[in-house]
Amino acid sequence: MDTSNRDSRIGDVVLDMRNISLSFGGVRALSDISFDVREHEIRAIIGPNGAGKSSMLNVINGVYVPQQGAIHFQGKQFDRMTPRRAAEMGIARTFQNLALFKGMSVLDNIMAGRNLRMKQGLFAQALRWGPALAEENEHREFVEHIVDFLEIQAARKTPVGRLSYGLQKRVDLGRALAMEPRLLLLDEPMAGMNIEEKQDMSRFILDVNDEFGTTIVLIEHDMGVVMDISDRVVVLDYGKKIGDGAPDEVRENEDVIRAYLGVDH
Amino acid sequence: MAFFLETLFGGLMSGMLYALIGLGFVLIFKASGVFNFAQGAMVLVAALAMARFSVWIPQWLGFESLLLANILAFIVAAAMMFLLAWLIERLVLRHLVNQEATTLLMATLGISYFLDGLGQFSFGSSVYSINVGMPKEPWFILENMFEGGILVSLEDLTAALVAALLVAALALFFQYTGTGRALRAVADDHQAAQSVGIPLNRIWVVVWCVAGLCALVAGIIWGSKFGVQFTLATAALRALPVVILGGLTSIPGAIIGGLIIGVGEKLSEVYLGPFVGGGIEIWFAYVLALVFLLFRPQGLFGEKIIDRV
Numbered sequence: 267m268d269t270s271n272r273d274s275r276i277g278d279v280v281l282d283m284r285n286i287s288l289s290f291g292g293v294r295a296l297s298d299i300s301f302d303v304r305e306h307e308i309r310a311i312i313g314p315n316g317a318g319k320s321s322m323l324n325v326i327n328g329v330y331v332p333q334q335g336a337i338h339f340q341g342k343q344f345d346r347m348t349p350r351r352a353a354e355m356g357i358a359r360t361f362q363n364l365a366l367f368k369g370m371s372v373l374d375n376i377m378a379g380r381n382l383r384m385k386q387g388l389f390a391q392a393l394r395w396g397p398a399l400a401e402e403n404e405h406r407e408f409v410e411h412i413v414d415f416l417e418i419q420a421a422r423k424t425p426v427g428r429l430s431y432g433l434q435k436r437v438d439l440g441r442a443l444a445m446e447p448r449l450l451l452l453d454e455p456m457a458g459m460n461i462e463e464k465q466d467m468s469r470f471i472l473d474v475n476d477e478f479g480t481t482i483v484l485i486e487h488d489m490g491v492v493m494d495i496s497d498r499v500v501v502l503d504y505g506k507k508i509g510d511g512a513p514d515e516v517r518e519n520e521d522v523i524r525a526y527l528g529v530d531h
Numbered sequence: 532m533a534f535f536l537e538t539l540f541g542g543l544m545s546g547m548l549y550a551l552i553g554l555g556f557v558l559i560f561k562a563s564g565v566f567n568f569a570q571g572a573m574v575l576v577a578a579l580a581m582a583r584f585s586v587w588i589p590q591w592l593g594f595e596s597l598l599l600a601n602i603l604a605f606i607v608a609a610a611m612m613f614l615l616a617w618l619i620e621r622l623v624l625r626h627l628v629n630q631e632a633t634t635l636l637m638a639t640l641g642i643s644y645f646l647d648g649l650g651q652f653s654f655g656s657s658v659y660s661i662n663v664g665m666p667k668e669p670w671f672i673l674e675n676m677f678e679g680g681i682l683v684s685l686e687d688l689t690a691a692l693v694a695a696l697l698v699a700a701l702a703l704f705f706q707y708t709g710t711g712r713a714l715r716a717v718a719d720d721h722q723a724a725q726s727v728g729i730p731l732n733r734i735w736v737v738v739w740c741v742a743g744l745c746a747l748v749a750g751i752i753w754g755s756k757f758g759v760q761f762t763l764a765t766a767a768l769r770a771l772p773v774v775i776l777g778g779l780t781s782i783p784g785a786i787i788g789g790l791i792i793g794v795g796e797k798l799s800e801v802y803l804g805p806f807v808g809g810g811i812e813i814w815f816a817y818v819l820a821l822v823f824l825l826f827r828p829q830g831l832f833g834e835k836i837i838d839r840v
Contacts, residue, residue, distance in 0.1 A: 350725060353726065358727070365722050366720065367716045370719065377712060378724070381709065384709045402709065
């Protein structure tokens with residue numbers, strides 16, 4: 267897909283973070299940060315270690331509650347987001363230090379992502395009553411589709427703990443995709459990967475964006491990959507926003523260069 | 532040989548009971564990372580409720596059928612355990628999310644004493660019996676292989692079968708239903724489970740209900756064998772070595788651990804007891820657990836805990 271075509275797909279603002287401040291005790295993790303995310307775009311948050319990237323992601327998904335600021339998602343304002351509500355509103359996420367259900371198979375892990383879409387009650391499930399069984403099969407079909415998409419067919423029934431790191435990252439992505447999210451948060455999707463795995467992951471991220479039209483917010487500290495796949499980039503340093511714009515603009519930004527390369531004092 | 536087999540069977544059957552109590556510990560530990568000290572008290576309260584309601588209900592409603600009385604008492608006692616589970620989540624656990632494991636442990640210790648008191652307060656402190664019509668007569672098998680055959684207690688056998696059925700039903704539930712999958716997911720990773728919208732609170736209520744049900748069945752079996760009295764709460768803690776042996780996070784571990792301890796207790800009492808003056812049965816399980824703690828702290832099937840430093 268060429269650039270002009272991509273640009274035309276990008277729609278209105280879906281997520282608007284306004285003046286977010288977050289501190290832990292005396293430590294300021296985020297100070298007064300605002301940025302927005304538009305429909306269908308790939309939005310990156312970059313910055314050196316300890317810049318507050320993960321904290322930002324955790325604020326969006328309700329794990330941390332900011333002391334100040336508001337979150338607008340799909341036109342509604344939330345002073346307080348919770349992980350459960352975020353999930354219900356269609357925000358899915360992956361984790362930096364893989365948080366998979368290690369004892370469970372790949373299929374079961376991804377199936378867990380369908381949890382909110384399961385409507386049948388506890389007893390119907392326990393008795394394997396007709397509609398509950400039909401529902402299970404329907405979700406199962408969707409999950410198989412994701413397994414094909416991520417090219418992990420061979421590992422379908424393997425307990426996730428036994429897979430290689432790169433494959434585990436894919437399962438993590440698969441579980442988030444199973445939620446059919448409006449907004450997908452990726453926490454360092456390429457951390458600890460070799461070049462080949464990074465390329466695979468970039469391809470999956472672009473495909474998800476193209477095929478499902480999912481809006482993506484991703485965090486990385488490796489600038490190279492991010493610049494290639496994102497539409498717009500926010501740069502954080504020591505909890506402050508120091509840059510925001512298209513990859514090329516950000517690359518030229520002097521504050522950003524200073525933050526990444528350091529400067530004489 | 533016949534005597535050995537008799538001892539072995541006896542051990543396996545009492546082991547099944549230990550397994551059932553141990554299962555209650557494992558379920559709660561897996562799903563919430565809490566070592567539930569109150570499991571023993573839950574067994575006691577459940578058994579007390581069963582014993583008293585099976586007498587009270589026929590009096591209130593004026594009928595005499597033992598079967599009906601037991602069925603109704605079971606339903607009422609189960610409902611009471613479910614209510615208890617809901618209250619514990621609402622009033623205690625919900626407020627202690629993300630606290631240290633020690634804090635949670637102390638909370639369950641508190642719950643344990645509270646339940647002890649509550650049981651005494653509402654059901655009285657005498658010794659009660661539970662009569663669910665378990666067959667009491669002995670049964671001899673393999674009579675043509677051994678002289679006089681092997682004595683099997685039908686009561687123990689029924690109890691073991693009931694326990695085994697319950698365990699199998701739970702295993703299937705965990706493996707093949709959406710809720711079971713959600714339970715396993717919570718057990719593996721709280722944060723990730725929340726991120727896909729699995730409600731931790733609801734899962735905890737379900738787990739405590741299931742643990743309450745295990746406690747009720749264990750309480751009925753134990754109560755109908757030895758009677759219901761206050762020592763039951765501490766007696767149930769004899770299942771503690773079971774979970775140390777089997778691993779705190781493993782359901783099959785609880786079952787196999789229970790069987791090993793049941794058999795070990797009986798065999799050591801019979802074959803080692805005479806050399807050290809007897810009484811091995813009482814401490815055997817704890818010594819075995821101690822050995823495991825020294826050499827294999829994660830138990831037979833538990834997860835090895837590797838902390839990042």
